[in-house]
Amino acid sequence: xxxxxxxxxxxxxxxxxxKRVLQYVKTKKEKNHPIVGIYCGYAPIEMIQSMGIxxxxxxxxxxxxxxxxxxxxxxxxxxxxxxxxGFIIEGTCPFYSxxxxxxxxxxxxxxxxxxxxxxxxxxxxxxxxPQLPDEASARDNWKNMIINLKExxxxxxxxxTSDEQIERSLQSANxxxxxxxxxxxxxxxxxxxxxxxEMYDVAFIAxxxxxxxxxxxxxxxxxxxxxxxxxxxxxxxQNSPRVLVTGCPIGGDAxxxxxxxxxxxxxxxxxxxxxxxxxxxxRFEENTGDPIGALANRYLHIPCACMTPNNKRLDDISKMIDxxxxxxxxxxxxxxxxxxxxxxxxxxxxxxxxxxxxxxKVESDYxxxxxxxxxxxxxxxxxxx
Amino acid sequence: MKxxxxxxxxxxxxxVILESGEILEKYQxxxxxxxxxxxxxxxxxxxxxxxxxxxYGREIFQLAYEAQTIxxxxxxxxxxxxLFPNAQTILDIGGQDSKAISLLSNGKIKKFExxxxxxxxxxxxxxxxxxxxxFRIDQFGDEALKAAKDLNINSMCTVFAESEVTSLxxxxxxxxxxxxGLHASVVRRAVSMLKRISISEEIVFAGGVAKNACIRYLLxxxxxxxxxxxxxxxxxxxxxxxxxxxx
Numbered sequence: 001x002x003x004x005x006x007x008x009x010x011x012x013x014x015x016x017x018x019k020r021v022l023q024y025v026k027t028k029k030e031k032n033h034p035i036v037g038i039y040c041g042y043a044p045i046e047m048i049q050s051m052g053i054x055x056x057x058x059x060x061x062x063x064x065x066x067x068x069x070x071x072x073x074x075x076x077x078x079x080x081x082x083x084x085x086g087f088i089i090e091g092t093c094p095f096y097s098x099x100x101x102x103x104x105x106x107x108x109x110x111x112x113x114x115x116x117x118x119x120x121x122x123x124x125x126x127x128x129x130p131q132l133p134d135e136a137s138a139r140d141n142w143k144n145m146i147i148n149l150k151e152x153x154x155x156x157x158x159x160x161t162s163d164e165q166i167e168r169s170l171q172s173a174n175x176x177x178x179x180x181x182x183x184x185x186x187x188x189x190x191x192x193x194x195x196x197x198e199m200y201d202v203a204f205i206a207x208x209x210x211x212x213x214x215x216x217x218x219x220x221x222x223x224x225x226x227x228x229x230x231x232x233x234x235x236x237x238q239n240s241p242r243v244l245v246t247g248c249p250i251g252g253d254a255x256x257x258x259x260x261x262x263x264x265x266x267x268x269x270x271x272x273x274x275x276x277x278x279x280x281x282x283r284f285e286e287n288t289g290d291p292i293g294a295l296a297n298r299y300l301h302i303p304c305a306c307m308t309p310n311n312k313r314l315d316d317i318s319k320m321i322d323x324x325x326x327x328x329x330x331x332x333x334x335x336x337x338x339x340x341x342x343x344x345x346x347x348x349x350x351x352x353x354x355x356x357x358x359x360x361k362v363e364s365d366y367x368x369x370x371x372x373x374x375x376x377x378x379x380x381x382x383x384x385x
Numbered sequence: 386m387k388x389x390x391x392x393x394x395x396x397x398x399x400x401v402i403l404e405s406g407e408i409l410e411k412y413q414x415x416x417x418x419x420x421x422x423x424x425x426x427x428x429x430x431x432x433x434x435x436x437x438x439x440x441y442g443r444e445i446f447q448l449a450y451e452a453q454t455i456x457x458x459x460x461x462x463x464x465x466x467x468l469f470p471n472a473q474t475i476l477d478i479g480g481q482d483s484k485a486i487s488l489l490s491n492g493k494i495k496k497f498e499x500x501x502x503x504x505x506x507x508x509x510x511x512x513x514x515x516x517x518x519x520f521r522i523d524q525f526g527d528e529a530l531k532a533a534k535d536l537n538i539n540s541m542c543t544v545f546a547e548s549e550v551t552s553l554x555x556x557x558x559x560x561x562x563x564x565x566g567l568h569a570s571v572v573r574r575a576v577s578m579l580k581r582i583s584i585s586e587e588i589v590f591a592g593g594v595a596k597n598a599c600i601r602y603l604l605x606x607x608x609x610x611x612x613x614x615x616x617x618x619x620x621x622x623x624x625x626x627x628x629x630x631x632x
Contacts, residue, residue, distance in 0.1 A: 380458035
């Protein structure tokens with residue numbers, strides 16, 4: 001590690017990505033852009049942006065509001081759902097306060113039922129997500145759902161969009177996503193020249209930004225990273241265990257897993273979750289004459305564990321293993337997330353049998369109570385390399 | 386050269402000092418509320434050239450002493466390899482955690498499983514239950530073996546199981562049978578952990594709970610194979626650490 005390495009974004013918000021995003025959202029609001037809250041990677045942000053509406057990812061990664069949430073929700077529920085709900089009843093999520101409406105996605109039963117409890121606070125549009133992505137009807141159903149969303153947004157915000165606008169929006173997102181892939185690819189170098197914190201920071205701001213807004217920044221970051229390579233700066237060393245972290249979204253208090261990996265001498269080279277690489281992978285087909293269909297195709301192929309079968313996740317993990325050369329794979333499962341928890345068995349088999357890599361599943365929540373246990377497991381995993 | 390290994394567990398601390406590969410001295414003490422203080426007392430008057438620490442207190446010990454550290458998992462793997470060179474499966478049940486480890490034929494760790502943050506099915510669980518039933522912990526296993534049958538205990542959580550035990554006592558059930566039922570529940574949990582990492586022909590059971598005769602018996606019965614237990618199973622971690630200090 002080089003202490004004199006220049007911070008990647010260097011805008012005063014390094015390590016505090018949600019503050020950076022809040023500033024972005026507030027600035028847009030001041031310029032009369034309406035704000036819509038979203039919860040997950042399946043929300044088709046390019047369609048939202050084509051109307052000049054700003055997607056704001058709602059708070060869900062802090063343990064603080066969980067106590068309030070548990071006055072209504074059961075304690076043995078996923079911490080992400082409890083946190084999301086707690087933020088709303090406490091009124092402590094600034095993104096929610098700035099939003100005029102909310103888009104919710106039926107990625108799991110807990111969220112689905114939680115959305116019912118918040119639906120009367122702000123106009124809420126629940127997107128019914130098909131969960132058998134390989135079925136022929138799934139794509140049409142999802143496309144219809146995106147059209148329904150478009151009508152909801154047009155109605156709620158008194159804005160219009162057109163196929164041309166959506167096409168422009170997805171083309172610019174393709175450029176943004178390609179540059180994001182380029183940024184992540186610096187973690188494929190040995191040793192890596194980008195930290196998990198930097199990837200996390202960039203991903204947080206890049207997701208809600210339009211291509212036009214963020215492309216110049218991304219290009220500047222790429223130039224900085226190239227300079228690091230030229231000047232021989234790197235993080236960790238040749239022997240630092242390289243870690244692919246897959247599984248549930250990791251943000252805020254859940255980033256303890258990244259911190260433990262780093263404190264144990266490892267480097268996260270693949271943050272494979274919805275707060276990492278997942279939402280930037282895969283291109284929208286351009287100039288099809290059916291841009292909403294192109295959105296539907298791309299979004300339906302996000303390999304979330306709510307899909308069945310979810311073979312694309314295994315294929316993507318294989319590709320990432322080939323590109324980033326991790327030494328170990330850690331599957332991070334949030335407590336009570338049945339889909340990721342059950343799927344972990346398949347992921348473990350795939351990783352150890354097909355790639356011969358050590359694999360560790362960890363089930364955790366947002367509290368600090370298990371840091372000692374997790375540290376022992378992760379250190380033992382590194383010892384087994 | 387003298388190499389020391391110290392295993393700072395949640396309930397007890399073990400120290401092993403090796404010279405020329407032979408065990409020179411070994412000691413045990415309670416951890417209490419001050420692991421570094423207890424470890425210092427144990428180390429007083431003993432000399433060694435290098436020390437390796439393991440166990441949950443390894444990090445805090447490392448700050449106070451010039452020690453290297455390794456995880457309990459690696460320490461147990463190394464200790465067992467020394468005592469049983471052909472072993473490929475290890476079950477370690479300690480004071481507040483339990484682990485199952487599978488080894489490659491060269492002794493390297495192939496896979497491991499560890500319990501979560503709660504102390505279900507560990508030494509602490511047995512201690513609380515022995516207390517609730519009026520048995521001494523060091524005789525708990527032998528007493529439980531006197532029962533003709535075991536009563537089914539469903540709860541694994543220490544707190545829930547204690548209430549379950551209380552209600553079984555209130556119904557007038559035999560405390561020996563309750564005791565045996567509690568042992569069987571610990572074994573069921575250990576077996577499922579072992580099955581997740583795959584079971585080999587030679588299984589070694591180590592950690593303090595391996596001193597419990599009832600757990601040993603029920604485990605061997607459940608897996609339908611002989612279980613190897615070191616003479617002093619609670620010292621395996623410290624032995625492994627001492628051996629690794631010499632590497």
